[in-house]
Amino acid sequence: MYEAIVIGAGQAGLSASYHLQRLGINHVVLDANPAPGGAWQHRWDSLSMDDVHGVADLPDGPAPGKSSDRANTVLPTWFGDYEREHDLPVVRPVRVDAVTNDGELLVVHAGNRTWTTRTIINATGTWSRPFVPFYPGASTFQGEQLHTVDYPGPEHFHGKRVLVVGGGASAVQFLGEIAPVTDTVWVTRRPPVWRDGFDSELGRKAISLVEERVRRGLPPASVVSVTGLALRPQERLAESLGAYERRPMFARIEPDGVRWASGEFEKVDVILWATGFRPAVDHLAPLGLRGSEGGIALRTTGHDVQTAVTAAQDPRIQLVGYGPSASTIGGNRAGRAAATAVARFLEAQAA
Numbered sequence: 284m285y286e287a288i289v290i291g292a293g294q295a296g297l298s299a300s301y302h303l304q305r306l307g308i309n310h311v312v313l314d315a316n317p318a319p320g321g322a323w324q325h326r327w328d329s330l331s332m333d334d335v336h337g338v339a340d341l342p343d344g345p346a347p348g349k350s351s352d353r354a355n356t357v358l359p360t361w362f363g364d365y366e367r368e369h370d371l372p373v374v375r376p377v378r379v380d381a382v383t384n385d386g387e388l389l390v391v392h393a394g395n396r397t398w399t400t401r402t403i404i405n406a407t408g409t410w411s412r413p414f415v416p417f418y419p420g421a422s423t424f425q426g427e428q429l430h431t432v433d434y435p436g437p438e439h440f441h442g443k444r445v446l447v448v449g450g451g452a453s454a455v456q457f458l459g460e461i462a463p464v465t466d467t468v469w470v471t472r473r474p475p476v477w478r479d480g481f482d483s484e485l486g487r488k489a490i491s492l493v494e495e496r497v498r499r500g501l502p503p504a505s506v507v508s509v510t511g512l513a514l515r516p517q518e519r520l521a522e523s524l525g526a527y528e529r530r531p532m533f534a535r536i537e538p539d540g541v542r543w544a545s546g547e548f549e550k551v552d553v554i555l556w557a558t559g560f561r562p563a564v565d566h567l568a569p570l571g572l573r574g575s576e577g578g579i580a581l582r583t584t585g586h587d588v589q590t591a592v593t594a595a596q597d598p599r600i601q602l603v604g605y606g607p608s609a610s611t612i613g614g615n616r617a618g619r620a621a622a623t624a625v626a627r628f629l630e631a632q633a634a
């Protein structure tokens with residue numbers, strides 16, 4: 284029986300485990316991946332350390348710097364070293380199927396294995412729940428449909444006409460790579476909002492907006508969706524080729540392309556859905572944390588942004604890397620906030 288179980292060993296889960304360790308809280312980290320690295324180990328090969336938007340340090344673990352090396356090897360190596368150096372109790376591969384109540388205790392189920400705990404820190408990220416919106420005719424399309432999680436790198440698209448769907452940072456990056464190689468079309472639901480730079484005030488505002496949503500129990504919006512988009516030097520060639528002249532969403536998908544409500548048709552060979560992710564929290568469903576607004580409401584433990592971690596319905600459950608803390612820096616801060624909340628909960632129980 285543990286005082287805490289952390290589910291997921293990405294940036295948020297490792298930060299939580301580090302702080303639990305420092306607080307002397309008996310815990311284990313259950314991670315579905317076969318190796319260290321969280322979602323980073325699955326990111327596409329052409330994503331270099333120069334391409335990532337910025338990876339925050341782990342607590343007492345400086346992040347690797349910019350380089351042309353692959354993010355999907357550099358960051359998992361760093362996570363693995365960090366787990367060993369801090370002797371974090373990570374068990375893998377363990378995919379948690381469900382968390383259930385057993386009186387005051389919580390039971391974590393993975394296949395035929397179970398663990399019992401007083402508290403949970405959920406740090407399961409979003410990568411395992413890719414989101415593809417519904418459009419009529421999608422199943423009739425005879426070309427290739429890929430999601431961000433399948434992105435095979437630009438060379439794969441040589442000689443094909445590629446439709447990129449989505450208004451986030453991934454779509455911008457994919458177009459930057461694919462447009463110099465082949466024909467692209469970009470569609471987004473809303474016109475993109477471009478920004479010149481990024482300052483900490485803009486970041487803070489964006490995070491506060493997302494935090495406000497999860498406090499109200501709404502499904503979280505991505506932090507990036509609030510900050511706007513920027514083109515980097517590596518995307519300037521695609522820009523000069525007109526790749527960022529966006530079109531509105533089509534109305535339906537046909538066997539060899541997409542059609543707008545106006546009747547206009549575009550023949551394409553590939554649809555690349557850069558349409559984001561949803562929080563991977565299905566295993567928490569038996570706890571009934573989701574409210575009528577469709578999200579899991581969180582309440583803050585402090586006055587700072589990114590510290591909304593405690594489930595409003597159940598103080599035994601902390602969610603990190605969720606909503607306002609769904610970034611590497613947010614995951615870090617939330618990990619500390621969650622460990623502190625667990626310590627407070629256990630103290631209150633013991634009193």
Ligand SMILES: Cc1cc2nc3c(=O)[nH]c(=O)nc-3n(C[C@H](O)[C@H](O)[C@H](O)COP(=O)(O)OP(=O)(O)OC[C@H]3O[C@@H](n4cnc5c(N)ncnc54)[C@H](O)[C@@H]3O)c2cc1C
Nearest residue numbers: 291293294295315316321322336337379407408604610611
């Ligand atoms: C393409 C892309 C690029 C990004 N680039 C940046 C960036 O440059 N900077 C930045 O700050 N943020 C970036 N982000 C946001 C990024 O997702 C977070 O910053 C961070 O990596 C997420 O960390 P995490 O710990 O929350 O989740 P993850 O890294 O996804 O880790 C979650 C872990 O939980 C495990 N897990 C999931 N479900 C279960 C289960 N049921 N049972 C057990 N284990 C489970 C997974 O196997 C995984 O190991 C990016 C996101 C995407 C999609």
